Every structure is written in C-alpha cells, then in structure tokens.
Amino acid sequence: MIRGDKPSGYFQTHDGRGIKVEGESRQCGHCQFIWEYKPGSGRRYGLCTSCKCMTCARDECKADQLEKRAIIWHEDGKNYDCVPFDEWNYRLMNKAAHTTGTIGKDFLMNDSGIVIPRPD
C-alpha cells in the first residue's frame, strides 16, 4: 500500500490531437480508487491520520468505511478509526480460511463465483 502523499503510479496517454500526456496518480488507501494528481486543481482529498494513507474523500468511500467499521464493531466489538483496503482483504481471507463446507452441498461454484444458500 502506498502511504502518504507519494505517487501511486504514473501514466502516459495521448489527447485528441495526438499529443502525449503524462501524469501521476494517487490511490485511495481505503477503497483503491485511482485519480490523476493535479496540484492546484482545487480538488480536495484526504490524508487519513490513522493509516497515513491518501484517501479519495468520495461519499461512497466514506459510507463504505462506516459500514466496514460497523461490521467489525458488531463482529469483534472493536472500534477502529478506519479500515484500510489491505486489512479488510486480510480479514476476509482469514474468514474464508476458517469457513468449512462442502462444494455442491453447502455452497456451489459457478461462473459468477461462490453461491452460498440463504439460511432457512
């Protein structure tokens, strides 16, 4: 994960007239949203004081953070200031590793992914 105000990536493209355009991008540490970094654009972003990541400050990202924090509070009784993307994925991976079931009986796998039947 890229922390602080450092470029997350660089890009190179061409505009409608074929002129090469280069720039750098930033990535949100909470939701992985990527945007072009333009100093002086007036667009405001955040720097999370908890995980020290740049954040996109989009409403859907803020809502997603609230939801993830509420889930962790509900499941573990722990209150975090934020849930970085990497940590949420690690949490899901740990959960999946401790889930037991039989393919075909407890869940199915098809082209759209894993299908888990609703509890009765």
Ligand SMILES: [Zn+2]
């Ligand atoms: Zn975000």
Ligand SMILES: [Zn+2]
């Ligand atoms: Zn954070």
